Amino acid sequence: MPRPEQKLSRRAFGATFGAGVAAATGLPTAQAHAAASTEERPFRAAEGRTSKRPNLLYLLADDLGWADLSCYGSPHIKTPHLDRLAAQGVRFTDGYAGSSTCSPTRLSLYTGRYPGRTEAGLEEPIIEKSTVGLDPEHPTLASLLGTAGYTTAMIGKWHCGFLPDYSPVKSGWDEFFGNFGGSMEYYSKITSDKRYDLYEGETPYKDLRYYTEILTERASDFIGRDHDKPWLLNLNYTTAHWPWIAEGDTEEAKRLEKRVRELPLEQAQLALAHLDGGSLDKYREMVESLDRSVGAVLHALKKSGQDRDTIVVFSSDNGGERYSNSWPFTGGKHTLQEGGIRVPTILRWPARVDGHQVSDVPVFTPDWTATFLDAAGARPAPATPLDGVSLIPYLSRGETPERDLxxxxxxxxxxxxxxxxxxxxxxxxxxxxxxxxxxxxxxxxxxxxxxxxxxxxxxxxxxxxxxxxxxxxxxxxxxxx
The missing domain is CATH 3.30.1120.10 (Arylsulfatase, C-terminal domain)
Known part of the structure; x- marks a missing residue:
């Protein structure tokens, strides 16, 4: 079978891409259909539908390559839950991160603006000794939605400044549970500067279980509450960022923690990067663990009866690193080549958008800020206009945004x-x-x-x-x- 890009237009590409995925991964026929396969078709807007103000769930992976999901062509990583999410909505082939590193992209999501509009965005990324962060006075997705009557929560990686000056609860989120820095060991929660980094609000919280499991549990609990208002949940996983510790790797986790604690600070920072660890198989385990976690969160959403009226977006903060797959692109994290900024991007909104669709319209992180605000009926702050554009006209009426990324x-x-x-x-x-x-x-x-x-x-x-x-x-x- 010829490569799709050799024979097909980009819009025709979506209709046949899933069949190639099924053949490459050996997925059974039923699972392949659930994974956005031959049923996938070019995007068509669901004009005329109405719905109440939606809940907003943004699932952010960390350092995930464009082709690390089976619905994006991974030949060896199985991601049935994310494939199903894509099959229930729209898979964007030309989805981009706001930058090629962690902090700038997160700032572009939280503010809806180019990272370079804030001092913190000039840090690529913000490191433990940085004194800058997201100014608590700057309007954010959470603060604007809060003004519009939304409950807001962030669970997982913040990475936009450190205590005592910066935190999600200072920037508009009603509640926060997660880590402040860019990386930590998944069990001990130790960082490259030897600090413990798991907080509830701004108070350290002790939990030495596997971090991905903890975040999934917390997110499911939040979704299952008896909410009397629509809500925003930013669920920011650290998977698949190094160190290469998969669920169950307790002995390797202990070895790495011991090494970080014993070494001088500069050497400890290199040790946490786990340059002597990991493998393609270990990376597969981590991504498949992420997929199971997303499945658990989506199950909690369905069980709560809120799935129809919840916009779910899944993406990554930048392209992949050491063991990820970004084919057919060149480059990776830290570069502005396609492999560093083009990322898997999926949207599901059952109340307004049909499933089994693929879109080749270029979109990037700040667009989702604008889209969430638009869907919620919230207005951007006049003094800090957005650089992203709302995709609601595209999703509702097929109006393709005309602008530069x-x-x-x-x-x-x-x-x-x-x-x-x-x-x-x-x-x-x-x-x-x-x-x-x-x-x-x-x-x-x-x-x-x-x-x-x-x-x-x-x-x-x-x-x-x-x-x-x-x-x-x-x-x-x-x-x-």
Whole structure:
């Protein structure tokens, strides 16, 4: 069978992609149908439907590659629960993260704005010794929804500043249970600076069970409450971020914790990165554990009777790292190549959106902030306008958003307009292109192998000018960074 991208348009791609997934993974026929397979069809808006104000559930994975789910083509990782979620809604083939690292993307979700609009967004990512964070005075998804009458909660990884100055409950979430930093060992909760990092609100909370299990339990409990108002739940898993500790790896967890505690601080930070650990099989275990956890949360949602009127979005904060699969893209976390920013993105909203659909419309993290606010009838703050656009017109009436997607890091710049992507790396991290403006047709060439800049000089100049116009409105990076 020929590769879909060789013979098919991007919209036709969705109708046959699932059949290839079933063949590659060996899924039984019934499971393949449940996993957004041959029934998947190009997106069509469900015009004219009405529903009450929805609950909002954002499921965020950590360092998950675009092809790490079986419904996105993984040949060896089985993710039946996420496949089923995709089959019940829309699978976006061109979903992007707001940045290529953790903190900036989370800031783009919490604020709906480019990371570079805030001082904290210039940290890529925020590390334990950082003194910056999300300003508690800045309007957030949670604070705006709270004003509109929503109950708001965050469970899991915050990673936008540390106590005593920054926390989710200072930025509009009614309640918080989770970790403040970027990484920790899954059992002991020890961080790279040797601190314990699990909190309820702003108070340390002792629980030495596997972290993914704890978050799933907490989220299920929240969903199962007797809610008298619509709610927002940001459920931020740390899976599949290093260290490579799967559920049940208690001896390896103890060994790693002991090593982190005994080493000097700089060496302890490297030790937690687990450079001597992990494998493709271990990574598979972690992602499949995430899939089971998502399944448990969705089961709790269905059991509560709220699933029809809940918008569920699943995505990742950036592309994958050491053991992830981002084929057919190049690059990974920390780069603005497709593998660093294109991420699995799934939406389900039974009250308003049909299932078994695929969309090739480019969307990115700040769009979901705008979409959630729009669905809830909440307004952005005039002083901090959103950079994302609401997808409600697209989901309801098929009105495709016409705009550019913009990314900026210290070392790279990128902008996507339609099928075209403008990209430049300012350091020698992507030889031989460093310092050169490049242009790619990412519909025909998702691998970013054929630089078309010499053939389209006027378009390159136009996209470069568009990038620089947006960049001029952002905070500059500190000199020397």
């Amino acid at each position: 913009f990314w900026r890091t210290r070392e790279e710049r990128a902008l996507r307009r339609g099928k075209w992507k403008y990209h430049r790396a300012t350091e020698a991290k992507i030889p031989p292109r460093n310092g050169k403006d490049a242009l790619f047709d990412v519909e025909r060439d998702p691998h970013e192998g054929a630089d078309r800049s010499a053939h389209e000089p006027e378009l390159v100049a136009e996209l470069k000018a568009a990038w620089e116009k947006i960049d001029a409105g952002l905070l500059p990076y500190p000199s020397g960074s």
